Amino acid sequence: MSSTTSTPGPHTSSSRNLTFIEHLARWITWPRFISALAFTFFLTGILFPFYWMISSSFKTYAEIGGRQPVYIPGSLNLDAYRELFDPSNPSFQNFGQSIMNSVKIAVPTSIIAVILSTLGAYAVARLRFRGKEFLLNSILMIYLFPGVLLIIPLFAMLSQIGTRLGFEVQDNLPILIITYLAQTLPVALYMLANYFRTIPEEIEQAGLIDGCSRMEVIWRITLPLAIPALVSVSIYTFMIAWNEFLYAFIFLNDHNLFTMPIKINTIFNDPSPRPHVVMAASTIMTLPIVVMFLALEKFLSEGLTAGGVKG
Amino acid sequence: MAGISFIKYRTSLRGREVRLAWSLVLPTALIVFGLVIFPAFFSIWISFHDVGLTELSNVFKAEFIGLENYKNVINDFAFKFQGLQNWGAAVTSIIYSFTATTLTVVVGLIASLLLNQNFKGRGLVRAVFLFPYIAPIVSVTFVWRWILDPRPSGVVNDILMNIGLIEMPMAYLSTRGLALLLVIIFEAWRYFPFAMLMILARLQAIDSTLYEAAEVDGAGRRALFTNITLPVNYDMFLGRFSSCALCGPSINLTTSFS
Numbered sequence: 073m074s075s076t077t078s079t080p081g082p083h084t085s086s087s088r089n090l091t092f093i094e095h096l097a098r099w100i101t102w103p104r105f106i107s108a109l110a111f112t113f114f115l116t117g118i119l120f121p122f123y124w125m126i127s128s129s130f131k132t133y134a135e136i137g138g139r140q141p142v143y144i145p146g147s148l149n150l151d152a153y154r155e156l157f158d159p160s161n162p163s164f165q166n167f168g169q170s171i172m173n174s175v176k177i178a179v180p181t182s183i184i185a186v187i188l189s190t191l192g193a194y195a196v197a198r199l200r201f202r203g204k205e206f207l208l209n210s211i212l213m214i215y216l217f218p219g220v221l222l223i224i225p226l227f228a229m230l231s232q233i234g235t236r237l238g239f240e241v242q243d244n245l246p247i248l249i250i251t252y253l254a255q256t257l258p259v260a261l262y263m264l265a266n267y268f269r270t271i272p273e274e275i276e277q278a279g280l281i282d283g284c285s286r287m288e289v290i291w292r293i294t295l296p297l298a299i300p301a302l303v304s305v306s307i308y309t310f311m312i313a314w315n316e317f318l319y320a321f322i323f324l325n326d327h328n329l330f331t332m333p334i335k336i337n338t339i340f341n342d343p344s345p346r347p348h349v350v351m352a353a354s355t356i357m358t359l360p361i362v363v364m365f366l367a368l369e370k371f372l373s374e375g376l377t378a379g380g381v382k383g
Numbered sequence: 384m385a386g387i388s389f390i391k392y393r394t395s396l397r398g399r400e401v402r403l404a405w406s407l408v409l410p411t412a413l414i415v416f417g418l419v420i421f422p423a424f425f426s427i428w429i430s431f432h433d434v435g436l437t438e439l440s441n442v443f444k445a446e447f448i449g450l451e452n453y454k455n456v457i458n459d460f461a462f463k464f465q466g467l468q469n470w471g472a473a474v475t476s477i478i479y480s481f482t483a484t485t486l487t488v489v490v491g492l493i494a495s496l497l498l499n500q501n502f503k504g505r506g507l508v509r510a511v512f513l514f515p516y517i518a519p520i521v522s523v524t525f526v527w528r529w530i531l532d533p534r535p536s537g538v539v540n541d542i543l544m545n546i547g548l549i550e551m552p553m554a555y556l557s558t559r560g561l562a563l564l565l566v567i568i569f570e571a572w573r574y575f576p577f578a579m580l581m582i583l584a585r586l587q588a589i590d591s592t593l594y595e596a597a598e599v600d601g602a603g604r605r606a607l608f609t610n611i612t613l614p615v616n617y618d619m620f621l622g623r624f625s626s627c628a629l630c631g632p633s634i635n636l637t638t639s640f641s
Contacts, residue, residue: 254418354522
């Protein structure tokens, strides 16, 4: 972070003769010093755990189990990754299957959530109907109930319905997807509705006058204008489904259906502790999220704040 | 007459719009009501009945036992406050939710003030500040757990022993009090980016002429902060508090399903 450029001081003409230290001495003031210190504190605090996760995944078993922590692994050792993916490894974990399960849950959740919340948010933002405020407030009530509170009645309820209609509640991926939808739809609806409100209504009215139906207006006018919000809603829901632990832990029993968080927990609770394998699996789970986030960061923070700051 | 006006209503533009609105909201409303609101009220029903984990598949045959479950919870030794040495779950939850929320908001406020300055690479730094919030909870939990490992090979033990703050390696997560403090710090580490985003959005929406006018009137930096920056965020702070304060007690309620 070289901030020298942001402050064109009076010394720019003579700066050629100054050394780096003199530059620094001139630039630094108490507020700047404190804020640099704070930045260092924040960045180390945030990045060190991630560095530790990635670097540990490349350590050997000896480096992991030693008396002293090893801060920089000796080489890019792939033992941990072999254990996750190589079927010939004695303690093969079949992690590829878990990745596939997570994808199979997170992708449909995100697609369905975007479609349903777009429809709902459009109605909330644009159409007038009785009971709208009540509906919106009760949908947002989900914030008040933590998942732990809901899981027992939810499970009891679903198994009642399951025995009547003849489906299994446990080890049933569509059931898990529906519970994730229930968790993500309220926020998605709220984010999208707030974004739709920022689109001038006149554009849509022009479309209506020209003879488009409401659905055509949504499809041809509103959606193309709301792409940033749609992107952020889909990342948000994908992230929730990808990261979710509690419901997956309760609803999945079959090892072949385990999503990544459950699989990592299983590896962690293994009688012979192998932290480097846990770290390797965590790295694999974290990386796609972070990459996706960095690529689409602008949309996401915009969308999240649109959901949080009510207009 | 009523019939005619009803038909008129059904075929009018307004009526069509209302029906369209309901059909658009219906799928979302059904899923949320069916899987969140209904179970939430169902949990109240369960709390008055004798439901064991094994009978979850036929809960409706459960026996009504009135306030028995509540009595059990209140008298439970793990729940009850038993002096300063052993707080019990009830008091711990209240302290936890209150301090964790305060810390989260304070750290978020500091972070947002840092990011509200102009400097090169601000976008990247803001993205990095959001990492704890977007990373999967399972992976960051295991990393932190391992960083706080009780063996001498744990990172925190190693660093603290090297700079001479502690003599012997410590078991951070199994020491009463210290464990709670660390969980609070972890909570703040994980959730401050969210508070930061909310505060930052408001800070950037403040009209800069407001600050300029105050400066012309001779207000110092501190006055600017307490009179402009903080008030803009008050309702956000309140919102964060109420949502978290409600979470704490409701977690306790889950223990009532024996």
